[in-house]
Amino acid sequence: MNDPVVRVRDLRKVYRVNERQTGFGATVTSLFRRKFKEVPAVGGITFDIAPGEIVGFLGPNGAGKTTTLKMLSGLLYPTSGEAIVNGDIPWRRRDEFLKTITLLMGNRSQLVWDIPAADSFLVLKEIYTIPDAQYGATLDELTALLELEPLLHKPVRGLSLGERMKVEFAAGLLHSPRIAFLDEPTLGLDVSMQARIRAFVAEYNRRSGATILLTSHYMDDVVALCRRVIVIHHGVLLYDGALADLAERMAPYKRISVTLTTASSARDLSSYGEVASRDEYHATLHVPRREAPERTARLVRELGDGLADISVEDPPIEEVIDKVFTSERPLEAVPA
Amino acid sequence: MIRIYRQLFTAQFQAAAQYRIQFLLWMLFSVIRPTIFMAAWVAVAAAQGGSVGGYSVADFAGYYIVMTLVGHLTAAWNSFEFEFEIRQGRLSPKLLRPLHPLHYAIVENQVFKFSTLPPLAIVLAILALTFQVHFATEWWHVVLFVPAIVLAWALSFMLGWVVATAAFWLQRVQTVNTLLQRTSFIFAGQIAPIALMPAALQAICYALPFYYILGVPTEILRGGVSFERAVALIVGQAIWLGVCWAAFLVAWRRGLRQFSAVGA
Numbered sequence: 001m002n003d004p005v006v007r008v009r010d011l012r013k014v015y016r017v018n019e020r021q022t023g024f025g026a027t028v029t030s031l032f033r034r035k036f037k038e039v040p041a042v043g044g045i046t047f048d049i050a051p052g053e054i055v056g057f058l059g060p061n062g063a064g065k066t067t068t069l070k071m072l073s074g075l076l077y078p079t080s081g082e083a084i085v086n087g088d089i090p091w092r093r094r095d096e097f098l099k100t101i102t103l104l105m106g107n108r109s110q111l112v113w114d115i116p117a118a119d120s121f122l123v124l125k126e127i128y129t130i131p132d133a134q135y136g137a138t139l140d141e142l143t144a145l146l147e148l149e150p151l152l153h154k155p156v157r158g159l160s161l162g163e164r165m166k167v168e169f170a171a172g173l174l175h176s177p178r179i180a181f182l183d184e185p186t187l188g189l190d191v192s193m194q195a196r197i198r199a200f201v202a203e204y205n206r207r208s209g210a211t212i213l214l215t216s217h218y219m220d221d222v223v224a225l226c227r228r229v230i231v232i233h234h235g236v237l238l239y240d241g242a243l244a245d246l247a248e249r250m251a252p253y254k255r256i257s258v259t260l261t262t263a264s265s266a267r268d269l270s271s272y273g274e275v276a277s278r279d280e281y282h283a284t285l286h287v288p289r290r291e292a293p294e295r296t297a298r299l300v301r302e303l304g305d306g307l308a309d310i311s312v313e314d315p316p317i318e319e320v321i322d323k324v325f326t327s328e329r330p331l332e333a334v335p336a
Numbered sequence: 337m338i339r340i341y342r343q344l345f346t347a348q349f350q351a352a353a354q355y356r357i358q359f360l361l362w363m364l365f366s367v368i369r370p371t372i373f374m375a376a377w378v379a380v381a382a383a384q385g386g387s388v389g390g391y392s393v394a395d396f397a398g399y400y401i402v403m404t405l406v407g408h409l410t411a412a413w414n415s416f417e418f419e420f421e422i423r424q425g426r427l428s429p430k431l432l433r434p435l436h437p438l439h440y441a442i443v444e445n446q447v448f449k450f451s452t453l454p455p456l457a458i459v460l461a462i463l464a465l466t467f468q469v470h471f472a473t474e475w476w477h478v479v480l481f482v483p484a485i486v487l488a489w490a491l492s493f494m495l496g497w498v499v500a501t502a503a504f505w506l507q508r509v510q511t512v513n514t515l516l517q518r519t520s521f522i523f524a525g526q527i528a529p530i531a532l533m534p535a536a537l538q539a540i541c542y543a544l545p546f547y548y549i550l551g552v553p554t555e556i557l558r559g560g561v562s563f564e565r566a567v568a569l570i571v572g573q574a575i576w577l578g579v580c581w582a583a584f585l586v587a588w589r590r591g592l593r594q595f596s597a598v599g600a
Contacts, residue, residue: 073432076595077593096434
């Protein structure tokens with residue numbers, strides 16, 4: 001790996017939260033004696049990210065993904081551990097550091113709602129001291145990539161969710177950050193807008209060479225963009241490596257879906273593979289990856305006219321990730 | 337920095353323009369309280385043969401009209417805003433930009449004043465004519481008023497920020513705010529010029545910051561204070577500003593360590 005742009009060592013964050021008991025008596029007591037509970041959000045994670053990588057940061061709700069992103073962007077102080085991002089300690093929040101990163105959150109807006117985005121962009125231009133020529137070129141490029149032209153001069157509050165996300169992206173990338181932390185950037189967007197945002201992120205990464213750390217609950221985002229994934233659960237790193245390898249190890253089978261021409265639920269298909277689901281006309285079989293071509297050929301041959309349709313595919317990535325979560329034990333890392 | 341301020345001012349002014357009626361109402365509300373006190377003291381002075389404690393009817397009118405102007409120029413509402421900024425996650429994007437969140441608040445504060453000063457001036461002029469005010473202002477009072485009002489605004493603004501930073505630890509800063517407002521009401525010279533208060537109350541007024549925000553610039557611009565006293569009061573403002581600035585720096589640094597960026 002090249003010199004990492006993100007270097008994380010045993011990073012921990014423990015939140016101290018006020019614990020409230022239910023009931024009148026407990027409420028009265030809490031007026032005089034407040035109880036605090038320590039909630040570990042990130043429990044000591046370690047990883048490196050090389051320049052230009054797009055890494056998917058995966059985990060169920062409350063896994064510690066956003067907390068990690070907030071620490072790496074400098075919003076939060078960690079409880080312990082180290083992080084160096086772009087050669088700087090993020091939570092010092094030095095201006096030089098802040099000019100090299102961006103944190104985009106799908107559910108949060110950083111633009112002034114009452115004025116057009118173009119005017120907010122001019123404020124950002126001055127805050128980030130972007131030279132005129134660079135500002136013009138970057139804005140032109142972002143406008144073209146994100147098709148912003150019709151949106152720039154409308155007040156932000158009048159934009160749809162998808163349109164707003166596009167201008168949020170532009171606002172976050174105007175200063176050409178070398179690292180972009182994207183937290184659920186496609187949250188709430190329709191399928192077509194999700195696809196456009198994904199295409200934009202890929203193209204932006206290709207053109208600018210920026211490093212991207214992305215969290216998303218939409219596996220399509222991860223599959224389309226990330227060769228490498230980091231999986232955390234309960235603040236613990238479970239896997240760091242190639243997405244393809246993860247799929248192979250956690251779900252070492254292919255899925256063969258068959259549709260039959262006649263209702264024949266009695267027909268035994270177990271000789272072709274493990275029957276995962278079955279009704280009168282349809283069946284789903286799990287077969288070892290290597291044997292998938294041969295089993296498929298045999299199915300076509302032996303079922304003959306009784307076969308209306310057949311398809312072979314990888315198991316859905318959601319299923320793979322879910323298996324990692326439920327196993328709750330770290331997997332050996334495999335380089336992406 | 338000038339370019340940043342110019343651009344921020346333009347953007348905030350554009351946004352504010354959409355809330356002009358709301359701004360106008362806020363401005364008018366800020367006039368109501370001093371006007372009521374002015375009317376009350378004018379009535380008392382008139383009933384007592386034309387003056388109370390050396391303040392004539394016209395002096396009271398002058399005092400409260402200047403105080404309304406000072407109150408407007410020194411108003412700061414960060415302590416109210418900040419709690420919402422934290423809760424709604426609006427602080428986080430600001431923290432991630434290479435510009436301290438103070439600057440946004442300074443500009444927002446100035447935009448409100450800039451846009452409401454002309455109508456306020458008209459209201460004050462009408463009040464001044466109605467109550468036939470009297471000012472004992474010398475030219476050097478006007479000169480000293482400039483640093484006095486700048487320091488008063490800075491003190492009010494920074495005091496607001498010290499309270500605002502409490503939101504890093506407390507869920508509700510509004511209670512602290514209310515306490516501060518009530519205290520200011522008594523000790524800033526709003527109920528009466530502090531010269532009319534008992535000695536013990538006057539001592540408290542001098543010891544707390546509120547008088548240096550409202551009372552000091554008011555007394556200086558209204559005239560009637562000696563040069564030495566005016567300078568001493570300005571020094572008092574500077575000391576309090578220094579205290580608030582230091583307190584803010586400490587609270588801000590510690591608060592950010594505490595900040596959990598919830599919902600952001």
